[in-house]
Amino acid sequence: xxxxxxxxxxxxxxxxxxxxxxxxxxxxxxxxxxxxxxxxxxxxxxxxxxxxxxxxxxxxxxxxxxxxxxxxxxxxxxxxxxxxxxxxxxxxxxxxxxxxxxxxxxxxxxxxxxxxxxxxxxxxxxxxxxxxxxxxxxxxxxxxxx
Numbered sequence: 001x002x003x004x005x006x007x008x009x010x011x012x013x014x015x016x017x018x019x020x021x022x023x024x025x026x027x028x029x030x031x032x033x034x035x036x037x038x039x040x041x042x043x044x045x046x047x048x049x050x051x052x053x054x055x056x057x058x059x060x061x062x063x064x065x066x067x068x069x070x071x072x073x074x075x076x077x078x079x080x081x082x083x084x085x086x087x088x089x090x091x092x093x094x095x096x097x098x099x100x101x102x103x104x105x106x107x108x109x110x111x112x113x114x115x116x117x118x119x120x121x122x123x124x125x126x127x128x129x130x131x132x133x134x135x136x137x138x139x140x141x142x143x144x145x146x
Contacts, residue, residue: 011112012125013045015083017091018102023051025100027072033104034074042106044075046082050092051100058092060085 018029036042049061082105091103118125 011108011110011115013105013107015103015105018104019095020100020102021096021098023053023098023100025049025051025102029102030072030075034072036106037075041108041110043109044104044106046103046105047072047075048083048088048103049100050088050095050103052092052095052097054097056097058095060088060092 033044037044047062050058051061052058083103088103091101095101
């Protein structure tokens, strides 16, 4: 087990796949991700980039690879390699031609204390969903109309 990764103390872990059409990844998301990590909101556990050319050829770029390391230099700390080659191959297969994706695994550090307390109380979260942004936006618009 990695030295700084303890199953009984870790907060909830999420995996996100962020699509960039047209292989136009410009690194503008990097400062937001870095801010989240530096503030202690999340801890980046693993991160990879997948690019797919027009002919379907794909490649995996790690955070330290040329072309990626500049924007994400501040995240070059301890990585736990939680994403397997098989995981990344499956994501690459689902990408359309001329697209790329940022695949990121993070611990929700902000929720670690609550998660530990739930486990310590023999409790378990049995359901959790993320509400898509467009649904939230429509709900807010409906409130504004009232």
